[in-house]
Amino acid sequence: MQVTGTVLTTRRVDAYHALTVVAPGIAERFRPGHFVSVAVGGSRSSMLTRRSFSVHDVRSDYGGTVELVFTVRGPGTEWLAERRARDTLDLVGPLGRPFPVPRDPVSVVLVGFEYGSAVLFPLADTLLARSCRVDFVLGGGSADRVFGAMRARRIAETTTLSTRDGSLGLRGEVTDVLASVITDTRADVVYACGPMEVMRAVTSVAIKFDIPVQVVAEEAMACGIGICMTCVLPVIGDDGVTRMVRACVDGPVFRGERVRFEDVGTIPFDAQGAPGGGARHVS
Amino acid sequence: MSVDMRTFLAHVELDGPVITAAGCAGTGRELAQFFDLHRLGALTTPSITMAPRAGRPTPRMAETPSGLLNAVGLQGPGIDSFLERELPWLAQRGIRTVVSIGGGTVNEYSALARRLADAPGVTAVEVNLACPNIEDRGRVFAREGAASAEVVGSVRSIMLGDVPVIAKLSPDVADIVAVATACADAGADALSMINNPLGMAIDTATLRPALAAGTGGLSGPAILPLAVRCVWQVHAALPRVPIIGMGGVLTGSDALQLILAGACAVGVGTALFHDPYACLRIERELADLLQARGFQRLADAVGVAHRPPGSPARHLHEESSL
Numbered sequence: 001m002q003v004t005g006t007v008l009t010t011r012r013v014d015a016y017h018a019l020t021v022v023a024p025g026i027a028e029r030f031r032p033g034h035f036v037s038v039a040v041g042g043s044r045s046s047m048l049t050r051r052s053f054s055v056h057d058v059r060s061d062y063g064g065t066v067e068l069v070f071t072v073r074g075p076g077t078e079w080l081a082e083r084r085a086r087d088t089l090d091l092v093g094p095l096g097r098p099f100p101v102p103r104d105p106v107s108v109v110l111v112g113f114e115y116g117s118a119v120l121f122p123l124a125d126t127l128l129a130r131s132c133r134v135d136f137v138l139g140g141g142s143a144d145r146v147f148g149a150m151r152a153r154r155i156a157e158t159t160t161l162s163t164r165d166g167s168l169g170l171r172g173e174v175t176d177v178l179a180s181v182i183t184d185t186r187a188d189v190v191y192a193c194g195p196m197e198v199m200r201a202v203t204s205v206a207i208k209f210d211i212p213v214q215v216v217a218e219e220a221m222a223c224g225i226g227i228c229m230t231c232v233l234p235v236i237g238d239d240g241v242t243r244m245v246r247a248c249v250d251g252p253v254f255r256g257e258r259v260r261f262e263d264v265g266t267i268p269f270d271a272q273g274a275p276g277g278g279a280r281h282v283s
Numbered sequence: 284m285s286v287d288m289r290t291f292l293a294h295v296e297l298d299g300p301v302i303t304a305a306g307c308a309g310t311g312r313e314l315a316q317f318f319d320l321h322r323l324g325a326l327t328t329p330s331i332t333m334a335p336r337a338g339r340p341t342p343r344m345a346e347t348p349s350g351l352l353n354a355v356g357l358q359g360p361g362i363d364s365f366l367e368r369e370l371p372w373l374a375q376r377g378i379r380t381v382v383s384i385g386g387g388t389v390n391e392y393s394a395l396a397r398r399l400a401d402a403p404g405v406t407a408v409e410v411n412l413a414c415p416n417i418e419d420r421g422r423v424f425a426r427e428g429a430a431s432a433e434v435v436g437s438v439r440s441i442m443l444g445d446v447p448v449i450a451k452l453s454p455d456v457a458d459i460v461a462v463a464t465a466c467a468d469a470g471a472d473a474l475s476m477i478n479n480p481l482g483m484a485i486d487t488a489t490l491r492p493a494l495a496a497g498t499g500g501l502s503g504p505a506i507l508p509l510a511v512r513c514v515w516q517v518h519a520a521l522p523r524v525p526i527i528g529m530g531g532v533l534t535g536s537d538a539l540q541l542i543l544a545g546a547c548a549v550g551v552g553t554a555l556f557h558d559p560y561a562c563l564r565i566e567r568e569l570a571d572l573l574q575a576r577g578f579q580r581l582a583d584a585v586g587v588a589h590r591p592p593g594s595p596a597r598h599l600h601e602e603s604s605l
Contacts, residue, residue, distance in 0.1 A: 049346050264341070267337045272334035273359075
């Protein structure tokens, strides 16, 4: 659904911006893993594509609020970072398929890279409410780019941090520490959000342990509702056939082992409808 | 008194003039979550091809000033799956559906028309001529009147008489009136224009083209003046041929420009990516603008900009006979 939300608070969190928006209806229908899209630049904007963000926090006060976490990457997010309390925002959501959540109180590792970890906190709350054991592995390029370490420490059994420059926690990638965390916590399942190459590495670790892994695909989207066909990635279906599926409506949450990470950005030759695979090549 | 917004697509009456542009409304299910699709003049499907198509690699999209570059590459499930799953969903709900078709040869367009000829729920067929002709070194059909006419003629001869055949024209031509005339002569019941002109953006960080395909179709408000010019020229040359105007329509005022230039219906595409309710809003704004200018019927505004300056505005003085 589309709502005109009012900005309640804005804050800086290390290298990131966080906006809390009063968005009744969206907050009410939200489940962990959902995302929202925002129109940027105001009503006479020259920026036509909506920006999609995962939701860090949902609260029921003021009729329902959602908190978005983002980093300034271009003119759209720059405009968003300039919003102040009482400004209005055009939001559409909740969008996408949420995380599947286990019924039983299992042991879960949540892996987040930079502000990708934002989406894991509502999930952690849901898992904790189901008496799951939750452990966090958070990472980033540098200390100020690791998002949510404080909150993770507060709610999780253990929190393991890593940075590429060694300024916080262990020096290296989140996947360098993931194997030992999975072993120590006897994890049954892994959830992860971050850039594609990190998701690929997390998936290969989970596959080694033969445990399920749910990843969030961060693909560039124009609409967020499944009509622009630009956010596609190659994913293997239940029938074993690879299709170019939309991250926005078929995801953004996918089973890691189903995503053909090494082929993202290409059309694999064996994908349904690939050029040369019987289909004619017309533009 | 409210404005009569009914319009005709050839001989098919539509309740309203605003329709979705090909490839911008998904299967219909996506937008149906937001509003009742019966409120659209019609829904145009993505261009359907014979075989399933995976489309182009990503990145497929780049935002440009007041525009959007895309190179999706007609990703779709193919005609079999379309007839099995997607068209019936629209037909059962009675949603007026314009089926867009795309092919690499005249035979492929004919084969698609044969599959659609007896399918229930086809309000009209739109022939996407902006596809490379495999039999002519990949030259796009829409660039030449003769190639376009051959495709349109073959589809027209196959479709039943009560299903209008619409030729979708591309602005990347030296003389759009020549192509439009060739299509009309070949039996096109209506013309839609414009398809995306080709554009390109280069990522100054990676020093490479922003799209994996290199070039892409440009859409959005950046191309509205190009669309208005094309509709104007074609309506001046072929005043009796119905035109669906499209290209960068974001507001009711944009739609009104195309109608005054000679369009009797308006397609909305990229605006839907920005605002899922764009079609409803644009139709409402268009109705308000028509009313404010004293029009009682949308039909009275079609092509009005072609009147010489100072000529009497008939609709403002005469009572409508309807």
